[in-house]
Amino acid sequence: MRMEIAVNIHEPLQKVLRIATIASNNGFDRVWIIDFPGTRLSSVVAAALAEENIPCRLGLGLLSPFLYDVQQIVRFVDTLSSKYGDSFDMLIGPGDRGMLNRIGIPFKTKGLIERMRQFIDELKVEIDKRGLSSSVFVGAQGPKMISLSMHADGVLLNYTEPEMILWAMSLLQEASKGFQIGVFPPTNVSDDECKDNISFMHSAAVIALGLTKSVASRFGLLDRIGPAKEALRLHGGITQEVIDLIPKDVLARFGLCGNEGDILQYIERLSKCSVDIVVFGPPVGASKTQTERLAKAISDFSQ
Amino acid sequence: MYRISIGITTGLSADVTDWIIKNASNLDVNCIWIGEDINIGQDIYTLTAFALLQSSVRVGTAIIPIATNHIVTIARAGVALQEIGNDRLAIGIGIGGIQDIQRLGITIRRPVTELRNWVRILRALWGGESITAETELTSINNFQLRLESPIKIPVFLGVRGPQMLRLAGEIADGVILSGPVDYIKQAIKILNTAARKARRNPADIERVVWLPTIPTFRGGTEKLAKRVVAIVVADTPDPVIDLLDVDHDLIRNIKKSVLEGGPSKAAPLITREIMDMFAISGSCQEMIEGFSTLHHIGADEVVIGPPFIGEWRDAITDISTEIAGEYIS
Numbered sequence: 015m016r017m018e019i020a021v022n023i024h025e026p027l028q029k030v031l032r033i034a035t036i037a038s039n040n041g042f043d044r045v046w047i048i049d050f051p052g053t054r055l056s057s058v059v060a061a062a063l064a065e066e067n068i069p070c071r072l073g074l075g076l077l078s079p080f081l082y083d084v085q086q087i088v089r090f091v092d093t094l095s096s097k098y099g100d101s102f103d104m105l106i107g108p109g110d111r112g113m114l115n116r117i118g119i120p121f122k123t124k125g126l127i128e129r130m131r132q133f134i135d136e137l138k139v140e141i142d143k144r145g146l147s148s149s150v151f152v153g154a155q156g157p158k159m160i161s162l163s164m165h166a167d168g169v170l171l172n173y174t175e176p177e178m179i180l181w182a183m184s185l186l187q188e189a190s191k192g193f194q195i196g197v198f199p200p201t202n203v204s205d206d207e208c209k210d211n212i213s214f215m216h217s218a219a220v221i222a223l224g225l226t227k228s229v230a231s232r233f234g235l236l237d238r239i240g241p242a243k244e245a246l247r248l249h250g251g252i253t254q255e256v257i258d259l260i261p262k263d264v265l266a267r268f269g270l271c272g273n274e275g276d277i278l279q280y281i282e283r284l285s286k287c288s289v290d291i292v293v294f295g296p297p298v299g300a301s302k303t304q305t306e307r308l309a310k311a312i313s314d315f316s317q
Numbered sequence: 318m319y320r321i322s323i324g325i326t327t328g329l330s331a332d333v334t335d336w337i338i339k340n341a342s343n344l345d346v347n348c349i350w351i352g353e354d355i356n357i358g359q360d361i362y363t364l365t366a367f368a369l370l371q372s373s374v375r376v377g378t379a380i381i382p383i384a385t386n387h388i389v390t391i392a393r394a395g396v397a398l399q400e401i402g403n404d405r406l407a408i409g410i411g412i413g414g415i416q417d418i419q420r421l422g423i424t425i426r427r428p429v430t431e432l433r434n435w436v437r438i439l440r441a442l443w444g445g446e447s448i449t450a451e452t453e454l455t456s457i458n459n460f461q462l463r464l465e466s467p468i469k470i471p472v473f474l475g476v477r478g479p480q481m482l483r484l485a486g487e488i489a490d491g492v493i494l495s496g497p498v499d500y501i502k503q504a505i506k507i508l509n510t511a512a513r514k515a516r517r518n519p520a521d522i523e524r525v526v527w528l529p530t531i532p533t534f535r536g537g538t539e540k541l542a543k544r545v546v547a548i549v550v551a552d553t554p555d556p557v558i559d560l561l562d563v564d565h566d567l568i569r570n571i572k573k574s575v576l577e578g579g580p581s582k583a584a585p586l587i588t589r590e591i592m593d594m595f596a597i598s599g600s601c602q603e604m605i606e607g608f609s610t611l612h613h614i615g616a617d618e619v620v621i622g623p624p625f626i627g628e629w630r631d632a633i634t635d636i637s638t639e640i641a642g643e644y645i646s
Contacts, residue, residue, distance in 0.1 A: 024463040027400040051389055052463045054397035061366035062401050081387065089360035096331045096359070097367050117389045118456030 015284065016043040016291045017312050018073075020198070021299040022059050023048055023213070030054075033305050034063050038070040040309035041316065046073040046105065046293055051081070051113045057090035064098035075105025076153050079133040080119045088140040091148050100147045105170060106134060107153030110220075112251050127158050134165045153198065156226040160185045168194030168291070172221050175267045176287050178233060183287070196291030197284070200269035201277075201298040203307040208271035209262070212254075213297035218269030219257045238264050270294070277311035285315075319612035320347035321640055323633065324379065324527050324622030327361050328354035333625055334364060337633075341372040344637040350379035350409070350493070350527065350620055353386075355417045362394040369402040376405055379493045379527065379620075380475035382413025383435050384423045388455045392442040392462060395470050409493050410435060411475030415554070425453055429480045436472050436488055443468045473525070477557065479507055486511025491523030496553065497594045498610065499561045501526055505615035526611045527620035531598040535635065536627025540584065542598045545624055547583035549595045551575035563594060601635045608640070 019037045021030050034045045045068065049056035056074040063072055072094075077087050091102045108130065111121040122129075134150060141148050152163035155172040160182050163169035171182045179197055186195060200217035208214060222239055223246055230236040242259035249256055257265075270280055284292060298304045323346050325334045341349050349368045353361040361381060368376040376398075381391055391408065398406050412418070412428045425431050434452040441448050447461040471490035476482055485492040486508040494504050509519035529549055531542040550571045558568055567586065574583035592598050597607035597619075608619045621633055 026465050027397060051393070052461065053393065054400075055362055055390060055394040057360060057363045058366040058394050058397035058401070061363050061370060062397070065370045081390070085356055086360070089358075090363060093331075093359040093363040093367075097335065097363075116458045116460045117387070118458070119387075 015281070015289060016196075017281075018042055018044040018046060018196075018291055018293040019299045019305065019308070020046040020048050020293055020295045022053050022056065023296045023300040024053065025300045027054065027059065027062060029300075029302070030059060031063060031066055033299055033302055034068050035066065036302065036305050036309065037299075038068045040306075041312060042070060042309070043291075044071040044073055044103070044293075046075060048296070048299075049075055049077055050110070051117050057094060060090075060094055060102060061098070064094060064101075071101045071103060073103040073105055073151070075151070076107045076109060077104055078107065078109030078114065079129060080109060080114050080121060081117075084133060084136045084140055087137060088144065091141070091146060092144050095146055095148070103149040103151065104137075105151045105153050106130075106137065106166070107159075127162055130159070131162055131165055134162070138166070149194070151194070151196070154182075155221065155224055156229060157185055164189045164193065167192075168196060170196040170198040170291070170293055172198055172224065173268075174199035174218075174221075174270055176283050178229075178267070179284070179287055179289065181232070183289075194290045195288075196293055197289055198293045198295045200296055201294040201304075201308070202269065202271040203273065203277060203298055203304040203311070204271070205273050208266070208269070211271075211297060213300070214269060214271060215257050215265065216252055217296050218265050219252050219260055222260055222265060222268040223252065223256070233267075235264060274307055274311040274314070277308060278314050281311065281315045319608065319616060320618040321608065321637060322346050322348035322350055322374075322525070322618055322620050324350040324352065324620040325364075326352040326354050326623060327358040327364060329358065329623065329625070331359065334359065335367075335371075336630060338368045338371050340630075341368075341374045344633060345641045346374060346621075346637060347618060348375040348377055348407075348525075350377050350525065350622075352379050353381055355382055355385050355413060355421070362390075362398070365394075365398055365406075366401055369398060369405060374405070375407065376402060377407030377409050377473060379409040379473065379525070380411035380413075381409065382418070383410050383432065383454060384413040384418040384425060385421065388435060388438055388457070389442075389460070392439055395439070395443060396462060396464065396468060399468050399470050407471045407473050407491060408439070409473035409475055409491075410439075411493075427453060429484050432474065432476075432481065433484055433488065436474070439470075439472060443470055471523075473523070477504075477554070482507040483511035486517070486519070486522065487515040489522060491525060493525045493527055494616075495527045496557050497561055497563075498528075498614070499563075499594065500557050501528075501611065501616070502614045503560055509615075523618065524616050525618045525620060526616040527622055528611070529596040529598075529624065530604065530621045531596050531624060532601070532604060532627065532629070532632040532636075533598060534600050534627075535629070535632040537629075537632065538627075539598075541626055542592065542596070543584040543587040544580040545626075546587050546592055546596050546598070547571055547575050547580040550587075550591065551580075551583070553595070561594065563591070567591070601632070601639055604636055605639055 202214035473491035
């Protein structure tokens, strides 16, 4: 099982460099550079990391087809590869509807799956044309997007709990050989209570409230997240009030929070699910201390 | 005294751009300016990052077309590039080549207003403000970048028409001018007048002039130079041509010949006067005199740019060494 981490959350570039260095020196296989409308542009951050000779692969994402076209994404990766070697991958997904709307990009759900499929196919053709060995991953949560991801080289599932991961994996039985299945849990490595880390609670809430009706129903969550979903609709974004409306035990199913021992236990559980990749998502990659503690847990697992 | 810089574009091969970037510090140039050839070649943001990482000189975009780039992408790139460059960054924006954007089906009804709005929004986003704005090309609602503290990036405008030049005089930190020498002369006058009208000191606006530079030494020939100038003449919009004190029949013939038979057919029509008007060309000494002329009409900085032909690496080295030598003497 490969261990990976996501950086570029809100921390300054120098800190991103330090954290990526810690991660790559401690056995992480890939560093994902988060691409979100409010963060630094991932291709520029990738150049800065590559310049520091970070030895692991670098990933850019989540790159939304609503914000970038195929040519733009391929130009990012091709330009980086021509200067620093062929070690860049990308994560594709529709992105955050609310945030895209705020920057004037209409998020159209009608025809979304077809658009995504076409986008992935075109992206793969362009990558092949340029002779790049970059992998395309899809960030997925709903059943349609999970099935669609089989057009790509891999999927990063927005689930934390093994029960949900196994269900999602059951939708990928027809994936071709070599298809990579990863999970992307929001991660907080701390001795404090999870609720004390606002950033973690926010990340977990985004995923919990992003569940489709059918998936929420499958896991008995439809009624329990209903009030928060309604509040989200009214507020137009995830506020503390919205987070507070999600029952704590529900939120805990959508993120990984605990000390090194807890993380180790989680990795051990996950390793039994035949998952290929774990990408430890925000906020862990924004903190040097948390990244070091995460590295310790991973090292214990390897031994 | 004027500064020299080197201009590259995303459409050039990585071999060319990377050599220039890696050697810029040794060539005694002030800046590397990077232009985006719309949808062609390398990614402008990544290439700019590479230039900041691999050289110690200033790096600027000249320009990023607003017609084909999202404003938030420019703003986000600016934040990361500024951190990499430690105040060595300038962001140049412009509307984009008219023909290019028309080909893409993009129309901008009020380009001057649009560019003004973009400058305002970019500065506000870099200043850490939460923005709500509606313009022809963009719509932002209660959006803010994740910044530790506000940043300030000089904004340059790549502009041509009189209204655009007046806008630059009013709000820009710098301007990137290109076009025939007589036009540049008039453009700088308009710019200075607008700056004074806006109660600014015209000297506070950096004036960068980027003309095609075509050496006829180190493997470059006059024949080749004439072909390049023929294309430049053909691409120069009529309103700009109208401002020039040149033989307008000759210009019409050149444009017609390029259209009918390409630059080779038009090359014999290119006179020395036309060459000097539309490009910096000739021997090393002649080119330096050309740069000096641009400085005398008001340029603070002149750009050695494409086409890179013949033994262009040696030609660039010769020119930069010669200019540095003149300053020392």
